[in-house]
Amino acid sequence: MLKFKTDELEQEFQRIDNRLKVLLYSIAGFISYKFGKDFIITCLFRDTPGSVHKYWRGADGATGNLTKDEGDEIVKFINPTCIYGKGDKLTIFDERQRTSPGWTGPHFHVQVNPLVMSYLSR
Ligand SMILES: [Zn+2]
Numbered sequence: 001m002l003k004f005k006t007d008e009l010e011q012e013f014q015r016i017d018n019r020l021k022v023l024l025y026s027i028a029g030f031i032s033y034k035f036g037k038d039f040i041i042t043c044l045f046r047d048t049p050g051s052v053h054k055y056w057r058g059a060d061g062a063t064g065n066l067t068k069d070e071g072d073e074i075v076k077f078i079n080p081t082c083i084y085g086k087g088d089k090l091t092i093f094d095e096r097q098r099t100s101p102g103w104t105g106p107h108f109h110v111q112v113n114p115l116v117m118s119y120l121s122r
Contacts, residue, residue: 001032071096
């Protein structure tokens, strides 16, 4: 099930890009069906210049409730299936390990591109 760390995030969810909503429900459904666990959203809007979070097209989800293998399975399923734009970037950034100086802890960063069209590969 898709859950939210705070009530404010649940309110913000109404404003995010519709494609991101569908994507987050898909990931939550995958996690629920495969592992019987929840996908917990920890960040949606963030006023960081150059970040997709600033444009309501980015979301962060907790990974602390998933095993390493479960997390790997999610990334392996979503990235080849949900194509970000021309495929030049990833739909899920796997940030379970530190990847950037501003890293805030283990999570998945999920994003959709600014184009009208998004693609499913199968
Ligand atoms: Zn993020």
